[in-house]
Amino acid sequence: MTSTLIVGAGSAGCVLAARLSTDPARSVHVFEAGPAFPTMGQLPYELLDPTSLPVGPESRLVWRYPGNLVRGKLIGGSGAINGSYFIRPPAADFAAWSSVAGPRWSFEAVLPVFCDLEDDRDFGWAPGHGAGGPIPISRTRDFTTFSAEFAQQCTAAGFPEIPDLNAPTGSDGFGRVPLTVSNGLRSGPAVTHLYPAMHRPNLTITGDTTVTRLLLRGNRVIGVEWAGGRTYADQIVVCAGAIESAALLIRSGIGPEAQLRSLGIEVVQPAPVGAWCTDHPEIGVEFPDDQPAEPAVPLEYVLEIDDLELRPYTRMFTPGLRRIGVALMHPESSGELTLASADPRVPARIDHRYLHSDRDRARLREGAALTADLLGRRIDPIDDAWLHTNLGTSQHLSGTCRMGAADDERAVVDELGRVHGIEALTVADLSIVPVPLRRGPQATTVMLATAIADHMVV
Ligand SMILES: Cc1cc2nc3c(=O)[nH]c(=O)nc-3n(C[C@H](O)[C@H](O)[C@H](O)COP(=O)(O)OP(=O)(O)OC[C@H]3O[C@@H](n4cnc5c(N)ncnc54)[C@H](O)[C@@H]3O)c2cc1C
Known part of the structure; x- marks a missing residue:
């Protein structure tokens, strides 16, 4: 044995x-x-x-x-x-992964694994999907007012609605978030x-x-x-x-x-x-809203635009303030993890170096400006100081x-x-x-x- x-x-x-x-x-x-x-x-x-x-x-x-x-x-x-x-990430990420680690991690190789894992309640029948696997996947049908307004704002701005964000073809636009939720229960x-x-x-x-x-x-x-x-x-x-x-x-x-x-x-x-380590740095674009948050999963919709993901959070992290997260999904800069002590009780140090690259800062500024446009608001100025003030982690290290x-x-x-x-x-x-x-x-x-x-x- x-x-x-x-x-x-x-x-x-x-x-x-x-x-x-x-x-x-x-x-x-x-x-x-x-x-x-x-x-x-x-x-x-x-x-x-x-x-x-x-x-x-x-x-x-x-x-x-x-x-x-x-x-x-x-x-x-x-x-x-x-x-x-x-x-699921787009095929381009697996092309990059397999170029450093071999064909086992190409999109063609991993797609069957994704399919076998899922029991997609909306698209299980479709090519590049699975039904009967261990992980239930569903998408919200009854949206909070805030999510529904976000979808309308995306449509008004000319973004297409993507029916299936896990479609193997992948493309930019806004869509309902595939969720590991079954019968109203979180299914990790x-x-x-x-x-x-x-x-x-x-x-x-x-x-x-x-x-x-x-x-x-x-x-x-x-x-x-x-x-x-x-x-x-x-x-x-x-x-x-x-x-x-x-x-x-x-x-x-x-x-x-x-x-x-x-x-x-x-x-x-x-x-x-x-x-080397990487995360998805997120800028929080916040604005006042006197409507109370409705109970819901944190994200019902997201908008994907190349290397940016816009996240209209259903919850209020600060009472009275709505937040749309602007996450940089393919940052150029990377961070470093080191130990400060050999004592296991001392936490590791992580230097994220989130805003070190000019390109990363430029993309986050563009994302914040786009969010302000969607909402019909102004943020002035969107400079480096503003980025630093509103910067956070996506928890995706x-x-x-x-x-x-x-x-x-x-x-x-x-x-x-x-x-x-x-x-x-x-x-x-x-x-x-x-x-x-x-x-x-x-x-x-x-x-x-x-x-x-x-x-x-x-
Ligand atoms: C608040 C939060 C929200 C997130 N939301 C999403 C989301 O909606 N969608 C998404 O795609 N990703 C999300 N993520 C990221 C995603 O959940 C993680 O990236 C993923 O779960 C990582 O899996 P893992 O197995 O690498 O690590 P983990 O799931 O973190 O597992 C590590 C486990 O090891 C245990 N452990 C650690 N050290 C020791 C030790 N020395 N001895 C014994 N046990 C140890 C830990 O207690 C833990 O149980 C979120 C993360 C967080 C924190």
């Missing part, structure tokens, strides 16, 4: 655990830092309610980092607390993948347990360390997310050599962990353990997530995506975890 230990029961970890435990010749043990509610019935209702975003200052279900950055810390990870938006990967597999005798989930370090013997991983002890396994799959996966590798001696030495960590394998060939000096893992230079260690989550994605990352995370798990079970 092969023993596989998965670090993190987040979006990717749930999928990996469910797929790998279909193999009766394998035992699968998952360590999750947050609570692992043993049955779906024990999930607090706010996690099932897709109109709630349980990430506020009072939430105990998130990791917190500077700059309002949060990640889910519970069974289901960020996929258990997110906005349920589930959109814990619900769609992990809970249905929980009864398997070869699958164990241990919650409230943070893995602090990987245990290595020479260049082979042999187990993990956590506050209460050590657990050994034949194979480790790290699914701790873009921030914590990178932090765990660096703390274990797999990372930039100078950083490891300065932290007093023994160098096991020099690797550019954290040297990725790329800290980039995928690529062994001779690619930017690469940490190979095309299947296996860490270069280390045996029996795989990273399989959003941290390994080597290019910016032009859409939110949830659909891609689930697809990539499925593709890697499929390879591991054959």
Whole structure:
């Protein structure tokens, strides 16, 4: 029996655990830092309610980092607390991805994986779609007043309505957001993948347990360390997310050599962990509105224009203020993640470098001006100071353990997530995506975890 230990029961970890435990010749043990509610019935209702975003200052279900950055810390990870938006990136992103990591990640190769995953209630019958898969996809039919007005404003401005934002052809325009919502319930990967597999005798989930370090013997991983002890396994799959996966590798001696030495960590394998990361910087265009927010999923419509996504949020983040988010989906500038300390209690540092590129600032200014035009308002001036004041994160950090060939000096893992230079260690989550994605990352995370798990079970 092969023993596989998965670090993190987040979006990717749930999928990996469910797929790998279909193999009766394998035992699968998952360590999750947050609570692992043993049955779906024990999930607090706010996690099932897709109109709630349980990430506020009072939430105990998130990791917190500077700059309002949060990640889910519970069974289901960020996929258990997110906005349920589930959109596939366009073919161009997979062309870029496969150019650095091989044909396994071409659009033609990943499309069948996306199709098999979905049970699209609106387009399951259409080419390039799926019905009967584990992930229910639906789109809002009864819109909030604010969303309906946004759609009218887009039409009046000449933007086409795209009936299906997940159509393989993809194109610019506004459309209803495909949502992982079924019968009014948020359906993240814990619900769609992990809970249905929980009864398997070869699958164990241990919650409230943070893995602090990987245990290595020479260049082979042999187990993990956590506050209460050590657990050994034949194979480790790290699914701790873009921030914590990178932090765990660096703390274990797999990372930039100078950083490891300065932290007093023994160098096991020099690797550019954290040297590149990307997010979707978002500018919030806000304006007063005395109508109360109606309960709804955070986004019912989005407008896609090349590398910009306009997001008319149904909720008010500040009472009395409406917000349209202008997100840059293909930024030129990239950030860096480093550790300030080898102590696992000290959070990683992330220097996003969001507005470093002239082009990125120009595109965000154009997006903000377009939003003001749509709304029939003026923002004056839209200069760099205004951008900085209204800048935030989309919570879409990725790329800290980039995928690529062994001779690619930017690469940490190979095309299947296996860490270069280390045996029996795989990273399989959003941290390994080597290019910016032009859409939110949830659909891609689930697809990539499925593709890697499929390879591991054959
Ligand atoms: C508030 C919010 C809203 C979002 N909305 C959307 C959206 O609507 N659509 C979209 O496409 N994307 C959205 N995203 C992004 C998307 O949810 C994430 O990118 C995706 O879930 C990442 O999956 P992952 O498996 O890489 O990491 P995660 O899902 O974050 O999983 C990592 C898991 O590992 C655990 N973990 C971490 N470190 C350790 C450790 N040392 N030991 C044990 N366990 C550990 C964590 O607790 C967590 O459960 C949102 C993100 C956030 C935070």
